[in-house]
Amino acid sequence: MARVLLPDSFSAVTGDVRELVSRALTYRELTTELQNRWPQLTELIARSAVAIDGQIYQDAFLEPLKNDSEVVFMARIEGG
Amino acid sequence: MAEAVNYKQIGSSPIRPDGVDKVTGRARFGADLILPNMIHGRVLRSPHAHARITRIDVSAALAMDGVFAAICGKDFQDIHDASAVGGEGGGTVEDAAKNVMARDKVLYHGHAVAAVAASNPLLAEAALEAIEVEYEILSPVLDLVSAMADDAVLVDETNYTKGPKKADKPSNVANVGRLARGDLAAGFAQADITIEREYKVPMAHQGYIEPHACVANIDETGRGSVWCCTQGHFEFRGITAKILGKDMSDLKFIASEIGGGFGGKTVVYLEPLAVLLSEKSGRPVKMTMTREDVFRATGPTSATVAKIKLGVRNDGKITAADAWIAFEAGAFAGAPHMPGIMTMFAPYDIEHFAVEGFDVLLNKPKVAAYRAPGAPQAMHAMECALDEAALALAMDPIDIRMVNAAEEGTQAPYGPKFPIIGFKACLEAAKVHPNYLKPVPQGAGRGVAAGFWFNVGMQSSAEININEDGSVMVIEGSPDIGGSRASMSIMAAETLGVDYHSVRVQVGDTESTGFCNVTGGSRTTFATGMAVTQACEDVIAECKKRAAMTWGVDDDQVEWADGEVIPVPGVNADLKPLSLADIAGNAAKTGGPLQGRASINAQGAGASFAVNITDMAVDRETGKVDVLSFTAIQDAGTAIHPAYVEGQMQGGAAQGLGWALNEEYIFNAEGIMENAGFLDYRIPVASDLPMIDTQIIEVPNPSHPYGVRGVGETPIVAPLATASNAVSRALGQRVCDLPLSPPRLLNAIDG
Structure with a gap:
């Protein structure tokens, strides 16, 4: 199962849950699962980037997740 | 991924295609267009x-x-x-x-x-x-820390600190960000020394x-x-x-x-x-x-106030880091507080840390991105504190960074594990660089600091048209600021196996090419280069199809090698290879013009690290700083056009040194900037700086076809702390605030 790390900015919605595991096979399945559990996360997820196994995605969508994937939500970065 | 070997064009440094127009004045800039009845x-x-x-x-x-x-x-x-x-x-x-x-x-x-x-x-x-x-x-709101107070005058009465739940009352604090890991108290308990300081970096313009x-x-x-x-x-x-x-x-x-x-x-x-x-x-x-x-x-970038506390063991290992940094947003929200807190500790493997960042409204111009937004200010605090720790422990400043350096597999403070990165390679190069091995000049101080930027991908599009003679036209949508037409030409030439001079790159308008995000975030050579490379591969696939058609063989009986289609081994050896020009010249008979295209959202940008070294002397009578030498070492991934990579490193160093030594917005009590001109807002000129020495470290990014990481942002990050550390060592006392201008240094010298 994928290991999912949630940033501090999610904690007002997720409380003490900062880390969880998921059987989701894709990023979309994972975000659907998170939004079903915490509907208020929808906007925060939309404003976030995500790192899947160290690869940072600004606009992830259908990216596959492996059994041992690590998924980390983080702030979006653009730069100058 | 292509290994950094046997490239024919990548790694060359041809003259930029727009160079002659720019030095002769033919190039048309924003104000140069004249229309009838204008x-x-x-x-x-x-x-x-x-x-x-x-x-x-x-x-x-x-x-x-x-x-x-x-x-x-x-x-x-x-x-x-x-x-x-x-x-x-x-x-x-x-x-x-x-x-x-x-x-x-x-x-x-x-x-x-x-x-x-x-x-x-x-x-x-x-x-x-x-x-x-x-x-x-x-009443204008002009002081960063005062603006955060509960009873401060409000810039915008409708602004509530952003969060999932609406704040109780409006505030000048628009956004707050926090990163944390481990147990700070346990980390500080392991420390042999602690360093605790406050640092200020001024508002500066691009x-x-x-x-x-x-x-x-x-x-x-x-x-x-x-x-x-x-x-x-x-x-x-x-x-x-x-x-x-x-x-x-x-x-x-x-x-x-x-x-x-x-x-x-x-x-x-x-x-x-x-x-x-x-x-x-x-x-x-x-x-x-x-x-x-x-x-x-327009612009500028945020002034900041940062507080940091570091716990360090006698062997140089950082046991805990606790930081707070406030960024001026100006009149509207949007200061780079998140990239600031994400970069502050990024080069280091720290078990216990916490950092909080604030995006604060003031009655000043709204800030805009400036090279590695947020990182120079945040890393100034960390890199200065680390230098002070090295001094306290009598450790070499490169050694203390090496003890703590992040590497492949280190969990970055902002979350993910780093893939392969080049920070240790930069530190190793710095340790043996001739400018580091030579003695520190009499009376000068030597400063060392590290820099970091994520780099990004984002969306890019490119089209390739092959002319009838085999010459190549690339159309893409990234404005060329730092020589990207040259780097696109090099990557197209390398992929297609043709000469650099047969490739022309045009920056298309919004009606003549597909969407491209801004030229920023060090993304253009990475992302638009990836689109150009993929569009070339599209052309190659079409060329193979046309050649198979010409020869009357199956598509899988041909392959592409060195700019030509050749039959695979075992297929008719008498077939003469078909070049791009051969196939383009016969295109009318095989299906029409040759064209390739790619539209992508590029993923897999590779982080870039830097280490800077400088020797600086301070005139104790005038407070003037002389930059005796400056060395920029940076992991660029594969350097497509090394001369332009060096140019980015030198330009970023010059801008960072200007910010460190002289540049600052000076506002009067009414909030009016008093130095709104280049006579009073002093950016460095050629006579202020020595030649910036560069060393490119090439740790290829495995997510890019040619190993590109992105270059433009990282070079401005380390110079602020590098200068502070050099001046502080020269004076024998810590100077925490920038700029290191003569009045500030005279005050420090006079106690």
Whole structure:
């Protein structure tokens, strides 16, 4: 199962849950699962980037997740 | 991934294709376009930093002979769009609209309140004087820390600190970010020493040489073209259309040549005004900023206050780090507080840390992105504190960084594990660099610091057309700021196996190529280069198909090698290889013109690290700093065009040194910038700096076909702390605040 790390900015919605595991096979399945559990996360997820196994995605969508994937939500970065 | 070996074109440094035009003056920049019947726009700017507009009347200006249009806030639609504008510090569409033209309140000195278009610039200036504006002056919010207090005067009474739940009362704090891991108390308990300091970095401008300029030519249907200097004409089109309530297809944006941007030209200022003035007047309208306008109303980057506490063991290992950093956002939210806190500890493997960042409104110009937004200020605090720890432990400053250095598999403070990175390689190179091995000059101090930037990918498009003679035309949509036409040509030539000089690259307008995000975030060589490479591969696939058709063999019986299609081993050995020119020359018979294309959202940008070394001497009578030497070492991934990589490293170092040594916005008590010109806002000139020595470290990024990481942002990060550390060591006392200007250093010397 994928290991999912949630940033501090999610904690007002997720409380003490900062880390969880998921059987989701894709990023979309994972975000659907998170939004079903915490509907208020929808906007925060939309404003976030995500790192899947160290690869940072600004606009992830259908990216596959492996059994041992690590998924980390983080702030979006653009730069100058 | 292609290994960094046996490239024929990658790693060469040909002259840039736009070079001759630029040195001969033929290149056309933002202000160079002249159209028939063109008139000239000017902006009336607020004389107050914080005031309510109680009355505004442009009718007297409009009544003047030769004045064709006059506009103010009420000529713009009301916008309630909280979606984000692209770029760090872009803020929301609503804020961008109010920054372009004030509505009921002015939020900084220089905020636009009205604009006119007249037959000549002098008449336009005179028309501005005829505009009547009455203000109710309010107290300006100018001090960063005071602005965060509960009882502070509010810049925006409707601003509540953003969060999932609405705050109880409005505040000047727009956003708060926090990163933490481990147990701070346990970490500090393991420390042998602690370093605790507060650091300040001033507001500074990107300092591009070309002021903002544009020409809009809108017809009676509300459609037309905008020619402008921009880092991203697609995103300029998008935000201009949103501000004015137009369809994006109503506007064609054409990027002129650009005289520097550094993040500051990711933001629209003049373009919506020029479009509206042109639409109202029925004539083309040119608008240009003065240098004073540029300082007062564009850019800058955030001033910061940072507090940091480091716990360090006697062997140099950081056991805990606790930091707090506030960023000035200016008049609208959008300071780079998140990248700031994400970069502060990024080079290091720290088990216990916490860092909090704040995005704070003040009555100052709204900040814009500036190379590695947020990182120079945040890492200044960390790198200075680490230098002080090294001094306290009598450790070499490179050794203490090596003890703590992140490497492949280290969990970055912002979350993910690093893939392969080059920080340790940079430190190793620094340790044996001749400029580090030589003795520190008598009376000088040697400073060392590290820098980091994530780099990004984002969206890019490219099309390749193969001409009948086999020469190559590349069309892409990333404005060329740092020589990207040369690097695109090199990657196309390498992929297609043709000579560099047979490739031409054109930056297409918004109607002639697919969407590209801004040239920023060190993304262009990475992402647009990836699109160009994929478009070339599209051409190669088509060439193989055409060759198989020509030879009457199956598609899988041919392959591409060194710019030619050849039969695979075992297939008719008498077949003569077909070059790109052969296939293009016969294209009419095999299916028509050869074309390749790619539109991508590039993923897998590779982080870039740097280590800087400098020797600096301080004149104890005048406080003047002499930069005796400066060495920039950076992991660029594969250097496509090494000379331009070095140029980015040298340019970033020069800008960082300017920020460290002299540059700062100086506001009076009314919030008016008192040094809005290059005589008083002192950027470095050639005589101020030595030749910046560079060493490119190439740890290829496995996610890019040629190993590109991105280069442009990281070089500005480390110079601030490098300079602080050198000056502090030269003086024998820690100087925490920037700039390290003569008055500040004389104060420090005099105690």
